Amino acid sequence: MPPNYRMGRAGEYLAASWLIRQLDEVFEASPSSRYDFLCTDKDYAYKLQIKTTSSAFDHHSSEWVRWDINKKVNKTKKTYTREEVDIFGFVYLPLNIVEFIPNYKLGKTYQKKIEYLKEVDTLKSLRRSITIVNEI
Secondary structure (H helix, E strand, O other): OOHHHHHHHHHHHHHHHHHHHHOOEEEEOOOOOOOOEEEEEOOEEEEEEEEEEOOOEEEOOEEEEEEEOEEEEOOEEEEOOOOOOOEEEEEEHHHOEEEEEEOOOOOOEEEEEHHHHHOOOHHHHHHHHHHHHHHO
């Protein structure tokens, strides 16, 4: 198994472990889907796309992490629409951190300082994302 594929799968499994503990049902999507998981909770369904990285970069004397959140369509990069993905799960494997963010006003990348990621409460980020998606 190629290292990038293995890293991506590890991130999906880490995110899935949080989803399974909090939501009613979690289904892995088919490989042709634009999302990784379809989750249900009460009367709602959510499409989640998981993005994983294990590398950081230096910027202005701080360590940062960046995720590319574009999809590749016909050799071009495009952003995910809200119809395709409700919530992103951003995984940073070295810290086993998952931050869930609603697909609302996101750009082409998502980046955070490692100091910020160390303070992320995964459960709170999931609950907040679900609340925002339900209100949109």
